Amino acid sequence: MKTSPGTMVIRHGQVVDGTGSPPMADGAVVINDDKITFVGPESELPPLPEDARDIDARGGTIMPGLVEAHFHATYFNVRSLEDLDIKYPVEYVSLLASVNCKLALECGYTAARSGGCLFNVDFWLKRAIEEDLILGPRLSSSGREICSAGGLMDWNPEFRKIGMEGLVFIINGQEDARKAVRALVKDGIEWVKTYPTGDAAAPDVNDHHTLCMTFEEMNAVVATAHNHGMKVTGHCRATEGIKNALRAGYDCIEHGTFMDDEALDLLLERDVPCVPALYFEKASVLRGEEFGLPQQVIDGHQETLDGGAESAKRILRSGGRLGMGGDYGFGWNPHGDYARELTYFVNDVGLTPLEVITCATKTGAEIMGRGDEFGTLESGKLADVLVVDGDVIKDIAVLEDRSRFIAVIQNGEIKAGRLAKPIPTLVKTE
Incomplete structure (x- = not known):
């Protein structure tokens, strides 16, 4: 079941798109269901539905999974x-x-x-x-x-x-x-x-x-x-x-x-x-x-x-x-x-x-033979995105600390990170 079906926007961070291009300051990524539909400056965001989920990158990094x-x-x-x-x-x-x-x-x-x-x-x-x-x-x-x-x-x-x-x-x-x-x-x-x-x-x-x-x-x-x-x-x-x-x-x-x-x-x-x-x-x-x-x-x-x-x-x-x-x-x-x-x-x-x-x-x-499907943040690709509380270009070791992950998004769903919903556990009752 999706954590956030529909539209999701990730902003307030630098975008490192995985292509080798320089980081984009004040970038944003829009996800519709399981696909990326926009990658670019936050100032150029397209109109979003009122119920779009807004993910704050907290000045950190938005990058491919x-x-x-x-x-x-x-x-x-x-x-x-x-x-x-x-x-x-x-x-x-x-x-x-x-x-x-x-x-x-x-x-x-x-x-x-x-x-x-x-x-x-x-x-x-x-x-x-x-x-x-x-x-x-x-x-x-x-x-x-x-x-x-x-x-x-x-x-x-x-x-x-x-x-x-x-x-x-x-x-x-x-x-x-x-x-x-x-x-x-x-x-x-x-x-x-x-x-x-x-x-x-x-x-x-x-x-x-x-x-x-x-x-x-x-x-x-x-x-x-x-x-x-x-x-x-x-x-x-x-x-x-x-x-x-x-x-x-x-x-x-x-x-x-x-x-x-x-x-x-x-x-x-x-x-x-x-x-x-x-x-x-x-x-x-x-x-x-x-x-x-x-x-x-x-x-x-x-x-x-x-x-x-x-x-x-x-x-x-x-x-x-x-x-x-x-x-x-x-x-x-x-x-x-x-x-x-x-x-x-x-x-x-x-x-x-x-x-x-x-x-x-x-x-x-x-x-993996799937470079046309994921691996970079580009419109039309599957929404596998990592949102990190930190600048991975200044300190790549930030990626060793999973407590710094705001969201690990796979196929448009938040699967891990701070924003992931906890998995319910069975509670033993008398």
Whole structure:
């Protein structure tokens, strides 16, 4: 049920429209039902119905809802990789994921693209959100992930005999790759997530310079997925893994950590977006010791952080596209901290707040394949709007504080923030 059906006007704030244009002082946004119908100076507001709801931005910022472009709803702030496949059954994972979705919306993220999930929970989360059964971001779903045997995600010893059926398809060769994708076709997901390379988390056999899939396997994944209208992305840190993914026809690159000139040229030639997901690395360095990460692993994450920051800056400065998503869902990088990725890119990488906001709104929507529907404040687009009590251009860290959100508007409805109606609770009576 809509919080405010009909017409809503948001004013008394600066408009940051997500296109990269400079902020508009004294701007206003008009919403009719679920669509934006006006964005411009408050002095040029069209006539409004007498019953229009008036939202006061209190001199703050009116901007598009944020897009988390690497979202793991089914990751439950895990402390070790093994937790992901042996800790909880699918029933409890589903409940935890619904809580994470609600939290993401409360943090200003009105849309999200999955970076992989346990079981096939994403597909059903998306449906539950669209049918207003649960609160959450508009979701572009992924599913069980794909990695070659002996690769980064194949961490269980053979004697366990569990096969990673909850999280990952372990493949050997092209036929296994095609079989895994066909199973995902039946699951109904949109994005196929693969693991072409290793990670600092596995320094002994699958570190961040290691390949975990062959080009032939990757090519088989892409050909099968594209045949069925699905897109393919991959965890790509090692330089050759990035190149293999781009040559195989991947639709997005996750991380893109160690990118040389050839890899950058391949990326730009096809205009493939990259989601660096750097705050996971930052959090691993800052809090790794607290969570018992070996120093070798922490050092690897520092190398990954430095390489990833440099590659991300080169991509954007060369005219490429970056999405924002911090790989949240681990104990040291928990759900709810999503906007720390944005602050990191401003304070540590050196991008401007306006650039980062564009990446976190417009580009995020483009990665989801829905750039014509949302991601910017433009007339005719879906009314996904974030109203913030503060100037996000002067201090982007304001977006880390959800108590500063006046309204999180999704589809023309106030779903979270100060103005959201509290959800009724049952009161136990004697």
